[in-house]
Amino acid sequence: MSAAGGRAASAPLVGGAGEPTMFELSAPGRRAAQLRATTVAARAIEEMIPAAHRRLDDLETADLAERDLVGHFTRLSARQYSVDLGAYPLGSCTMKYNPKVADEVAALSGLAHVHPAAPASLTQGWLELLVTLEERLCAITGMAAATLQPAAGAAGELTGLLLIRAYHRARGDERRRVLIPDSAHGTNPASVTLSGYEVTTVPSNERGLVDLVALEERLGPDVAGIMLTNPNTLGLFEEEIEQIAALVHGVGGLLYYDGANLNAILGRARPGDMGFDVVHMNLHKTFATPHGGGGPGAGPVAVGASLAAFLPGPRAVRAGDGFAWATPERSIGRVHGWHGNALVLARALAYIEIHGGEGLRAVAEHAVLNANWLRRRLADVLPAAYERPCMHECVLTASALKEATGVRALDVAKSLLDEGFHAPTVYFPLVVEEALMVEPTETESAETVEALAQALERIVARAHEDPAALHEAPRTTPVGRVDEARAARHLVTTEDAARRNGLR
Amino acid sequence: MPTYLPHTPAEDEAMLAFLGMTSMDELFAHLPAAVRLAGGLDLPPGRSELDVLDDMSALAGRNAAATMTCFAGAGAYDHEIPPVVRALASRSEFVTAYTPYQPEVAQGVLQALFEYQTLVSRLSGLPIANASLYDGAAALVESLNLAAGAQGRSRIVLSSGVHPHWRAAARTFAAGTGHQIEESPLVEGVTQWPTAPGEGVAAVVVAYPNYLGYLEDLDAARALADASGALLIVAIDPVAAALVRSAASWGADVVIGEGQPFGTPLSFGGPYLGLFAVREDLVRRLPGRIVGETLDAAGRRAFVTTLRAREQDIRRERATSNVCTNQTLMAVTAAVQLGWLGSQGLREVAERCASGAHELFERALKIPGVAPYAPAPFVREFALRLDRPAREVLASMAEHGVLGGVAARSLVGEGDASLSPGGEDVVIVTVTERHRAPDLDAYEAALRAAVAR
Numbered sequence: 001m002s003a004a005g006g007r008a009a010s011a012p013l014v015g016g017a018g019e020p021t022m023f024e025l026s027a028p029g030r031r032a033a034q035l036r037a038t039t040v041a042a043r044a045i046e047e048m049i050p051a052a053h054r055r056l057d058d059l060e061t062a063d064l065a066e067r068d069l070v071g072h073f074t075r076l077s078a079r080q081y082s083v084d085l086g087a088y089p090l091g092s093c094t095m096k097y098n099p100k101v102a103d104e105v106a107a108l109s110g111l112a113h114v115h116p117a118a119p120a121s122l123t124q125g126w127l128e129l130l131v132t133l134e135e136r137l138c139a140i141t142g143m144a145a146a147t148l149q150p151a152a153g154a155a156g157e158l159t160g161l162l163l164i165r166a167y168h169r170a171r172g173d174e175r176r177r178v179l180i181p182d183s184a185h186g187t188n189p190a191s192v193t194l195s196g197y198e199v200t201t202v203p204s205n206e207r208g209l210v211d212l213v214a215l216e217e218r219l220g221p222d223v224a225g226i227m228l229t230n231p232n233t234l235g236l237f238e239e240e241i242e243q244i245a246a247l248v249h250g251v252g253g254l255l256y257y258d259g260a261n262l263n264a265i266l267g268r269a270r271p272g273d274m275g276f277d278v279v280h281m282n283l284h285k286t287f288a289t290p291h292g293g294g295g296p297g298a299g300p301v302a303v304g305a306s307l308a309a310f311l312p313g314p315r316a317v318r319a320g321d322g323f324a325w326a327t328p329e330r331s332i333g334r335v336h337g338w339h340g341n342a343l344v345l346a347r348a349l350a351y352i353e354i355h356g357g358e359g360l361r362a363v364a365e366h367a368v369l370n371a372n373w374l375r376r377r378l379a380d381v382l383p384a385a386y387e388r389p390c391m392h393e394c395v396l397t398a399s400a401l402k403e404a405t406g407v408r409a410l411d412v413a414k415s416l417l418d419e420g421f422h423a424p425t426v427y428f429p430l431v432v433e434e435a436l437m438v439e440p441t442e443t444e445s446a447e448t449v450e451a452l453a454q455a456l457e458r459i460v461a462r463a464h465e466d467p468a469a470l471h472e473a474p475r476t477t478p479v480g481r482v483d484e485a486r487a488a489r490h491l492v493t494t495e496d497a498a499r500r501n502g503l504r
Numbered sequence: 505m506p507t508y509l510p511h512t513p514a515e516d517e518a519m520l521a522f523l524g525m526t527s528m529d530e531l532f533a534h535l536p537a538a539v540r541l542a543g544g545l546d547l548p549p550g551r552s553e554l555d556v557l558d559d560m561s562a563l564a565g566r567n568a569a570a571t572m573t574c575f576a577g578a579g580a581y582d583h584e585i586p587p588v589v590r591a592l593a594s595r596s597e598f599v600t601a602y603t604p605y606q607p608e609v610a611q612g613v614l615q616a617l618f619e620y621q622t623l624v625s626r627l628s629g630l631p632i633a634n635a636s637l638y639d640g641a642a643a644l645v646e647s648l649n650l651a652a653g654a655q656g657r658s659r660i661v662l663s664s665g666v667h668p669h670w671r672a673a674a675r676t677f678a679a680g681t682g683h684q685i686e687e688s689p690l691v692e693g694v695t696q697w698p699t700a701p702g703e704g705v706a707a708v709v710v711a712y713p714n715y716l717g718y719l720e721d722l723d724a725a726r727a728l729a730d731a732s733g734a735l736l737i738v739a740i741d742p743v744a745a746a747l748v749r750s751a752a753s754w755g756a757d758v759v760i761g762e763g764q765p766f767g768t769p770l771s772f773g774g775p776y777l778g779l780f781a782v783r784e785d786l787v788r789r790l791p792g793r794i795v796g797e798t799l800d801a802a803g804r805r806a807f808v809t810t811l812r813a814r815e816q817d818i819r820r821e822r823a824t825s826n827v828c829t830n831q832t833l834m835a836v837t838a839a840v841q842l843g844w845l846g847s848q849g850l851r852e853v854a855e856r857c858a859s860g861a862h863e864l865f866e867r868a869l870k871i872p873g874v875a876p877y878a879p880a881p882f883v884r885e886f887a888l889r890l891d892r893p894a895r896e897v898l899a900s901m902a903e904h905g906v907l908g909g910v911a912a913r914s915l916v917g918e919g920d921a922s923l924s925p926g927g928e929d930v931v932i933v934t935v936t937e938r939h940r941a942p943d944l945d946a947y948e949a950a951l952r953a954a955v956a957r
Contacts (some may be wrong), residue, residue: 270541
């Protein structure tokens with residue numbers, strides 16, 4: 001067997017000292033900026049801006065030479081884990097390889113340098129791109145129409161809930177509650193509150209799935225809908241989805257599909273065929289647009305035909321031989337300043353076109369294969385919370401390990417960093433004690449997944465021999481375990497606050 | 505079938521065998537038959553990435569706007585982005601990371617966000633800034649939620665000088681939150697505030713400068729907020745902010761803005777960068793992430809996302825916002841761009857924008873059929889009233905390779921309170937530091953030809 005390509009234990013770092021802030025590197029009078037020779041005559045500020053509006057003091061930002069600026073951000077980048085560096089099995093976040101071709105797509109001058117208010121006649125390429133992506137996303141999810149405006153998954157959730165609200169209201173139907181499983185992402189209940197509905201939590205059963213009896217007890221004519229992630233956050237497919245759909249539709253409610261885990265079912269199943277009415281997609285997960293250290297993402301929302309009239313507008317549509325903007329008849333309005341995270345949308349379309357239907361199915365298959373292989377491989381090391389076939393991720397529990405050794409999921413996660421891997425998601429979903437949510441993704445090789453398993457084996461073995469060592473992990477990272485409580489207690493969120501607090 | 509999968513067929517087989525399976529179908533056998541997709545997705549067959557890149561290039565080639573001299577602004581600005589900023593901001597360590605859940609291996613992004621927060625704090629004059637929101641519109645929406653929560657009230661007095669699309673987004677989300685948004689009209693380009701605002705106002709919101717480019721009287725906005733016991737929310741243009749009084753010095757409690765001008769290309773409107781800063785005592789109501797400085801186990805300086813108890817993954821339905829993924833890469837980019845500009849460079853860019861705008865304004869007014877829309881002062885963007893519909897004039901100018909501005913009416917619905925009746929004749933014009941004298945000459949010639957038609 002060859003070595004594991006996704007293990008980052010050899011990541012080179014020199015020195016080991018901390019990096020000064022750009023403000024510490026700053027010296028008044030130093031500068032990097034070289035502006036073009038301008039031939040527009042400079043005017044005195046006094047001629048342009050009335051005294052009452054003029055800045056009272058000089059704005060000080062940071063003053064660096066270009067060489068130092070490059071050194072600073074390059075060194076910061078060396079203190080940062082990334083998908084390009086190694087495996088990133090952060091469950092639910094789908095940290096798969098981001099194809100480089102998409103960087104070139106996003107850099108195309110004809111896409112990147114287009115003003116969003118330019119008339120449709122001058123932006124036909126962009127409109128065609130948006131229409132094509134909408135059609136592809138509808139084909140993938142089995143829905144009728146979509147909005148591309150939401151900038152991230154949570155924005156998609158809120159948009160979807162407002163669509164559900166508008167749908168009910170248009171029928172003169174005021175509803176009050178939205179059901180959410182106890183395993184749901186935290187964004188779900190937060191979005192429900194912002195949409196003006198109340199959350200009713202539905203417990204999971206002993207199989208990790210929606211408890212149908214509990215669901216039925218909570219249903220009523222005041223239920224606007226249910227938000228489900230399928231596969232759910234435990235990585236398990238809601239096998240009784242048809243019954244759930246029948247029950248919720250039976251009281252006039254709608255089904256909302258949280259697309260966080262759509263990557264698991266590409267080409268194998270479609271939310272539309274499961275009975276979902278509204279679907280959001282996280283393009284940065286499923287279609288591998290880079291996560292940017294925490295955004296940008298993109299969270300388009302697709303709907304069935306009965307909700308299409310409520311979609312946000314304007315939407316790019318086909319118009320004769322070309323493309324135009326149109327706002328749906330009963331649109332809920334805008335949900336973004338312009339047309340959505342357009343360059344992220346372009347990247348996602350490129351990914352879809354490269355893969356085609358078969359390629360996307362292979363993506364889901366290998367994501368599920370890797371996750372199940374890892375789950376089975378670790379059965380005697382860190383057992384899965386639910387010992388049955390999973391989809392693209394599995395939730396392991398360190399509950400028994402904690403009882404035996406005092407070593408917690410957090411310690412396992414921190415120790416994994418020393419092994420040259422990013423940690424899994426920990427303590428989520430909340431329904432599993434000492435949860436470690438592992439999503440290997442399809443782009444990690446068999447060798448890498450095996451190396452990850454071996455690393456976890458070593459960590460568990462060490463937990464039994466020398467648990468104290470694990471409490472002190474990580475040791476090989478740019479900084480050791482970070483004091484989060486101190487950060488909240490002594491709040492310092494800017495350089496100026498650090499100076500005031502005597503930290504500089 | 506191109507893919508990015510490392511698995512060899514033999515490995516597929518071996519991994520399946522380990523699970524006691526012989527085909528991929530078995531991995532999905534527990535899905536109910538009725539929802540299993542037979543026949544695959546209805547998509548065109550996959551193609552090599554170079555072929556797809558060719559197609560995307562062809563699409564890009566059909567965006568004529570990309571090659572024109574751009575005088576369009578109205579919330580999206582065509583500034584220089586130097587090679588060094590593109591190079592640093594496209595480092596894959598920043599691009600392919602995620603939210604810094606493991607701070608020990610995310611000090612790069614965390615420290616860059618700390619630096620970004622410092623810069624936004626200095627630009628706004630307020631002590632606390634978050635780690636970004638989606639865009640200016642999202643910042644407005646979140647600021648209204650913050651104000652309503654802080655004041656325990658639901659009425660919002662919103663200047664119609666705030667960008668029309670942001671106001672539209674605020675109205676959309678108010679359907680869920682129940683905020684009552686009352687828009688104050690623009691008269692001669694500046695806000696006419698209500699004289700008796702009444703009870704229950706959570707926030708007074710004003711843009712400085714407003715979307716037509718005009719500088720508003722923030723003393724009046726502050727006085728209204730004081731009289732109503734409301735928070736004052738000010739939407740800033742962060743480039744103009746280098747020249748005009750800081751929002752905080754006018755008494756802003758919350759500052760929002762669009763950070764796209766700092767290193768992010770026009771991008772057809774996204775991804776952009778929502779700026780958000782608040783007074784110290786509002787920090788626990790802050791939406792989105794915030795990075796704080798702390799120590800590691802060995803007493804070394806370290807950075808970490810803090811005050812997480814506000815966030816949706818912990819507080820769930822009682823969270824201050826539902827924001828999870830935000831726009832970190834744009835925030836990092838803004839820190840790099842501001843680092844490149846430096847204090848002096850930022851001021852020079854703003855001065856160049858303003859100088860060019862004032863020169864173009866004067867030259868435009870010499871053209872018969874072109875008049876100022878309002879007499880109010882402006883910084884780097886202004887509105888003109890034309891004797892023909894702005895859309896037609898802009899279409900004519902485009903024939904000369906000039907994107908001559910944004911038709912105000914294209915941003916607003918019928919009867920919007922920001923424009924005098926009709927408003928079809930109003931164009932918003934922006935000048936940036938990218939424009940040189942020949943560009944201004946070209947603008948003048950194109951406008952003259954278009955208006956004369």
